[in-house]
Amino acid sequence: MPHRSTFFAALALTLVSSTAPVAVMAQDSTPAQSEVPSSAADLQLKALYEAEWPWRMKEMARLPETPDNSRGGPSDHLPSVTPESQQRRHDYWAGLIEKIDAIPPGQLSHEEQINADVFRTWLWQQVSDIEYKTYEAPLNSDTFFWAGINPRTPYSGADDYTLYLGRMRDIPRFFAENIANMRRGLARGYTVPKVSLQGRDETIVPFTRPGKDNPFYKAFAEMPDNIAPERREALQAEALKTIDNTIVPAYTKLLAFMREEYIPGARDTIDAYSLPDGKAFYQDQIRHYTTLDLTPAEIHAIGLKEVARIDADMKQTIRDAGFDGSFSEFLEFLRTDPQFYAETPKELLSLSAYVAKKMDGRLKDTFNRLPRYRFTILPVPDEIAPIYTSGRGGLDSCLMNTYDLPQRPLYAIPALTLHECNPGHSFQAAYALEAPDRPDFRKSTYFSGYGEGWGLYCEWLGSKMGIYKTPYEEFGRETFEMWRAARLVIDTGMHSMGWSRQQAVDYLTDHTALAPLDIKNEVDRYIAWPGQALAYKLGELTIRRLRSEAEEELGDDFDQRPFHDTLLTLGSVPLPTLEREMRRFIASEKARISEEKEQTTTSE
Template sequence: MNKKLGAVATTACVLLSLASVPAGAAPKPTAGATAAAATSADTRFKSIYTKEWKWRVTQRLARAEGERGVSPVLARVDAPAQEARRQYWEGILKELDTIRPAELSPAERVNFAVYRAQIAALLDAQRFREYEQPVNADSAFWTDVTFGARRPFTTADDYRNYLKQLAALPDYFEQETANMRAGLARGFTPPQVTLKGRDVALASIADARAPQDVVFYTPFKAMPASIPAAEQEAMRAQAVKLIREQVQPAYAKVLDFFRNEYVPKARTTLAAESMPGGKAYYQSKIVEFTTTDLTAEQIHAIGLSEMAKIRAEMHEVMKQVDFKGDLPAFLRFLRTDPQFYARTPKELLMHAAWTAKKFDAKADQYFGYLPRRRFAIIPVPDDQAPFYTAGRGGPGAYWVNTYNLPARALYSLPALTLHESAPGHAFQLPIAQEQKGVPPFRRAYISAFGEGWALYSERLGVEMGIYETPYEHFGMLSYQAWRASRLVVDTGIHAKDWTREQAQAYLMENTALAQHEVETEVDRYISWPGQALSYYLGQMAIQEARARAEKALGPKFDIRNFHDTVLQLGSVPLPVLQQRIDAFIADGGKSPYPKDS
């Protein structure tokens, strides 16, 4: 980390190193710890997380290790099931607090830090009854269920189980609607202004003329040849019947409720701190999404400090291209000049693919371990695209939003691609999944780590030579400013009474994002408190860890070994990352993988 950050950022570094690790969870065992004590503590801890994970699988909140295919049931989400989960996780946390982390073996101390933070976040969500708000400006339960229709089905059982899911969907929607009504009654909803137009995904299904035009029919359009033709036709007929008689009426019912009851009565305030238990609720989201104990005030100040540095870098790029105006004029130029925008969706997708292949050419220079899982580049579905982010990535897929092409700048696309595909999400997550010998809860995603890594990947593109023009370099800086701005905007909205217009103006003044993106992003931050804080604080932690390792190891520092060490962790709280890099330094910067791996 740059030493010129000032006192606020220095404080942040200290907190990133110390916060969120339970008392006594330092990586070194006490002097008197014995092998027998470690074995006993390990056994007790493993017993706790093993039984809890099995329970999580039975609740359909997780998939069993090695589980494949389609589940025939949907998870219960009604109030009694949610209260039972609160009580269960409360009991698990009490059991965990009987264990002294210092008595655990080194490997289990890492697992303990990850697991306890995970259980604490799950419990907080139940205590604040977050399930009473299963919708935000970014997504909702009615869009989440559609992703199952877009995954590949390979067996007849997959189709049979999927048909059972379709039959169960109306009851699931009833449960979620009841949750929304309970949240509405106590003022626990997204702000009304962020819900405008979010009924489009409901209407696209409820109002479809033919069941075959609905996304839920997608798996039946091309079925495996291993399923006899007669059985295929019977399944297709059953799907049509279920979509027409069960699924579409369920969507229509929620659509009517959303338009005529939920949105008109949703809260008109913006801040999370204005919600029931608001101040404590927002702090719980800060802890969850940053894995630190930083306050909103501290994060806001860090964001302002980082923005000043990024603006200085932006002015350097403006000098390189000999632009004569000021930053606002340069941003207007970038937002309006046709040279920076694709003319067709295919052109945008091709540019994304080109960047991804440029990374492939450099991958082995920066990473020793490469994931086996490849990824496809896929356009965001039309029913979700208008309010979706510019892109998303994960195992097997990089989704590129081709809606509203004048809002999708080509100069930002390389940074977006590095973030969402490789070496970002579609690279990091498969590596986490491929790790052997780790408990299943270690496969869970921790936003500060995952988003921090993806944002670090954007900066890494400078070293890798991915950005070929000053404009593409500026696109990366704009994305850096976008994430640093989130520290200012998220805390501004939820703790400092910022207005929606104030937040939009801040992003317009400090990034090259198009107006459309600024509007959708600000609504996302308003309705999803704390999540926006993950990115930049996570990147700062990784950059600080790398700078520390480079300084300590000198010529022994190998960038591939450092990256492999970070990614081998999977997804962990930021303090655990810092502790692992301490061990990496102490071990002389060696690769975490055996030589023959």
């Protein structure tokens, strides 16, 4: 799963939905739009998205892009999340959908057809979530509106710190609006399930500490040297004052609300179907995260088929490892033998860094174009590590969870690193960042089916690139693939077929080598975040199917480098758009190769 920061993931929850955004730019080798004559339909569509973008920036409290801040950034306040602001967004975005639908799609140029697909799909996601009032549950099991407002790394200039202080001072208002929304959710039975909230209140506690021990001060303790000492000292003094007088009281009030009101009042059910209009809600959440129109029953069947296939692969790998015992005995061996576990956080982080660097050596065989932007590998912050997933990648950093090392098997780190860091989410975001110029909204749109599908595809790609050096590492990859296939069964099982939480835990325990803590956290995540976990496997299956089509159509002339370049150049798009565009690429490559061969034959 990608991250830009935990806060901006949670911000999407509080605004309209529970998707975690990441900066993703689209690009391809077609001429820039300004070089192609625009039709009336093109101009109509452009007018809509060019007007929407600055409106969105204002609504979401974001600064526009500037020459010295090419990615834009957060402003000096946090967004409004009141029902009135949500309705304002709903009405504006719903009106845009109507206007897009009035434009004859056949009159759009090729590039604007893609823009229309992306823009309309994103708009529908926002409108749908507002209609279901998902902002009344602005958190899930590991993403919270109160976390990540403090940066993971220091800012580069004094002005950034001034903006940061402004956001810190706005936290009481922001929290009050979220708490009011959550009380409305409580009143109508729309809450995060109680079981997925256990222990999540502990993530608030570090922010109730005064002074320099508060996580908000960390960025001030590590300010860059280019800020003059007197300015640095003034900003640090203001930070300490704001922490004690604003941050600590706001988080203390939030902690009391969570412990005394929200968690005790949260629903005991775990399934989406038990929510208001739950059946329709779950179907729309499936569409939201996968961008596909599949029913829960269809997805469940796909999952069972994939589980059976991967199970056979895993058993073959056990034989390759020379293990003389049953599948369950092999899992017990992996979960208990000390050779598979790090003794220090540095050991785990070092292995991840080594795998990322090892993949660097194979990038030239995988892509023709490589991004210049670099990411770092960091541990998951202490305040969220106990309930956080194993890793999460994004443009600036790739997080590895070093909490409770006996629950973090080293044989899984290669696959995890490929998915989250390189060439997965961090690489993917950097590749997209350096794209040719395209509409601003395309630079910040993220569809889970596309992004998570690529991440899981990268795990599989590691087998072809020689990244996994032992049967245990290959089994780690397979257990991760099984984990994503099992999600299709578990998510649909719990939310639409009456599965219990324990059934889901047992299913993952029996079919994967995941550590018990990971299994617990993951199941609670699926409970709290209906549909999101479906995107990974369905997206990967789409990409692998398209690769198989390319290999079949192009035969010995297939080259994975332009295939991957085209896929990432396209940027984050709905899966149906990805299929259409990649098949267009296959047809173009086939015609190009045929023409080259014909010219060679003629010249001879």
